[in-house]
Amino acid sequence: MIEVKDLHKAFGTVKAVDGVSFKARDGEITGLLGPNGAGKTTTLRMLYTLMKPDRGQVLVDGIDAAQDALAVRRQLGVLPDARGLYKRLTARENIDYFARLHGLPEDLLAMRREALVQALEMEDIGDRRTEGFSQGQRVKTAIARALIHDPRNVILDEPTNGLDVMATRALRQFMLRLKAEGRCVLFSSHIMQEVAALCDRIVVIANGRVVADESPEALREQTGEANLEDAFVKIIGSEEGLAA
Amino acid sequence: MNMNTRASLGRTRAFLTVFLKEVKENLRDRRTLTSAFLTGPLLGPLILVMLLNITLNREFDKAEKPLPVPVIGAEYAPNLIAALKVDGIVPKPPIANPEVAVRKQDADVVLRISPDYGNAWRKGEPVQVELIYDSSQRDANTAVARVSQLVETYARQQGAMRLVARGLSPGTAWPVIAAKRDQATAQARAALMFSILPYFFVLTVFMGGMYLAIDLTAGERERQSLEPLFANPVPRWKILAGKLAAICVFSAASLLISLTAFAVVGRFLPTEKLGMELDLGLNFASRVLLLMLPLIVLLAALQSLVAAFAKSYREAQTYVSLLMFVPVIPSILLSTMPIKAQAWMYAVPLLGQHLGIMQLLRGDGVEPQQLGLCLLGSLVAAALGVLVTARLYQSERLAISG
Numbered sequence: 001m002i003e004v005k006d007l008h009k010a011f012g013t014v015k016a017v018d019g020v021s022f023k024a025r026d027g028e029i030t031g032l033l034g035p036n037g038a039g040k041t042t043t044l045r046m047l048y049t050l051m052k053p054d055r056g057q058v059l060v061d062g063i064d065a066a067q068d069a070l071a072v073r074r075q076l077g078v079l080p081d082a083r084g085l086y087k088r089l090t091a092r093e094n095i096d097y098f099a100r101l102h103g104l105p106e107d108l109l110a111m112r113r114e115a116l117v118q119a120l121e122m123e124d125i126g127d128r129r130t131e132g133f134s135q136g137q138r139v140k141t142a143i144a145r146a147l148i149h150d151p152r153n154v155i156l157d158e159p160t161n162g163l164d165v166m167a168t169r170a171l172r173q174f175m176l177r178l179k180a181e182g183r184c185v186l187f188s189s190h191i192m193q194e195v196a197a198l199c200d201r202i203v204v205i206a207n208g209r210v211v212a213d214e215s216p217e218a219l220r221e222q223t224g225e226a227n228l229e230d231a232f233v234k235i236i237g238s239e240e241g242l243a244a
Numbered sequence: 245m246n247m248n249t250r251a252s253l254g255r256t257r258a259f260l261t262v263f264l265k266e267v268k269e270n271l272r273d274r275r276t277l278t279s280a281f282l283t284g285p286l287l288g289p290l291i292l293v294m295l296l297n298i299t300l301n302r303e304f305d306k307a308e309k310p311l312p313v314p315v316i317g318a319e320y321a322p323n324l325i326a327a328l329k330v331d332g333i334v335p336k337p338p339i340a341n342p343e344v345a346v347r348k349q350d351a352d353v354v355l356r357i358s359p360d361y362g363n364a365w366r367k368g369e370p371v372q373v374e375l376i377y378d379s380s381q382r383d384a385n386t387a388v389a390r391v392s393q394l395v396e397t398y399a400r401q402q403g404a405m406r407l408v409a410r411g412l413s414p415g416t417a418w419p420v421i422a423a424k425r426d427q428a429t430a431q432a433r434a435a436l437m438f439s440i441l442p443y444f445f446v447l448t449v450f451m452g453g454m455y456l457a458i459d460l461t462a463g464e465r466e467r468q469s470l471e472p473l474f475a476n477p478v479p480r481w482k483i484l485a486g487k488l489a490a491i492c493v494f495s496a497a498s499l500l501i502s503l504t505a506f507a508v509v510g511r512f513l514p515t516e517k518l519g520m521e522l523d524l525g526l527n528f529a530s531r532v533l534l535l536m537l538p539l540i541v542l543l544a545a546l547q548s549l550v551a552a553f554a555k556s557y558r559e560a561q562t563y564v565s566l567l568m569f570v571p572v573i574p575s576i577l578l579s580t581m582p583i584k585a586q587a588w589m590y591a592v593p594l595l596g597q598h599l600g601i602m603q604l605l606r607g608d609g610v611e612p613q614q615l616g617l618c619l620l621g622s623l624v625a626a627a628l629g630v631l632v633t634a635r636l637y638q639s640e641r642l643a644i645s646g
Binding site: 048050051052070071073074076078079080081082083084085086087088089093097098100101102103142145146 | 269464467472474479
């Protein structure tokens, strides 16, 4: 469970995040939806303690990120916006590196790694060096290394960015599986279809603020629009930066 | 043991994990390997051999070869010319404009004998023999010195004979004789020539770790792997420590290869022909390694620090290359200005190592106090460098790619 209370973050005079609060519950997929530059990535970065909020609180499974950043990171599996791999290491070696940083014992590591390789259908690329990987292969490897320590909470920053249709479908299936396993899944996106198809709860962010926090159905009801796309446009107040 | 304690045990090894991964990854990079284990460490020995060969050839050429010297007015002093010929001077036909000839390096030195020579000689008066040369042509200096010495020796012989002919002891003409007693040991003479060696060792260390240091932040940032790395439950200082250790191991390996190469090369160098002695053996190597240890850490920290300010790999490369010129400063200072080494100088990083290595080359050895100062000074500097780098590593901005 991830809880965010009144987060603020400014870069110079630019208020990137200006009072964001929401909850992402276990066994649910929560979508952070907003146009480009709305403050999604900055919010997530504060969640996984890469940045310190100017104000506000982040709680992950009840642990305060300001008090114990390392403990929070232990509870999280993170696919950041930056998903660079070590190109001179194979996919498996990339995964192992993060597993060891998480302190996984070697026997458990091998077991979990192979389970993920299978679940993400990456048997064919496992022992290849990641140099020259396709976008899809790269994302798979990055997700595998993010989940190697079996985290209760999973944060994915625009996970389907740059993926083709097949890879996107596979990734959505995988996210549903994470939800079915009872995990708390939080992901950001600027693609409405994706959010609508997957989420139990949608947090809409615009200009650093939460402008809506509802289930997809409630969102439709609230705006009086039958179509989600129209509902979003109405909430955000403009069509800028949103993709269907 | 339950899962949690096992995991926390594993995490304490995070330093080792980072270190091993960096070593493995960089061992797979051809550019890093070439720089750390080939060009870096072997450049020094190679240049040393070349330098020595050139010097040797030049000295021997000049000393043993017949030396052609254009002589103007050879016919006025046949005895002098005959004496010069005995000692390897080959008189050449006179040339029209000797002043221009030496400046244009057509001749190293030209001998001019005035037409009065014969008359003055017979009267027992002193006569002048002109040596025309250009002292700014270093190449000519050996030739000039040789001819001038031969002429003087001839003059002294003749003078002695005249005195004897008049019934006087030749000693009356030379009441004072300067006897040269050169105290330079054979090793010290070599040291003068090899004052560039300490810089090679520093350069080797520098090049050994350079690519790792650049990769440490600029590289990770450019390929967007720093952010995911920092999302792991490991304090940043542990990650930094692992990376610094990997840099140090690469530089140290570089230095070891270089020292081995110097030791091998040193065995075959014909230094004794130059009247020098050069000991580059195990004793020398182990002392140099000891002197350089804190410097390895300092350079690793400095390189990482400088590279961390860059936005891209290329930018970092530029900064680090500029940093490479810093270690040259003490070497150049000391070789151009003959400064007497003061005790405090040993405490200055780079300068201390330079002085220490020079002393080892001269065969004087390094006193415990000097060694202590050198190690202490560099260690303090290294600790500072690491601390500053660690601070920078904590900054929020550092992790954000692009």
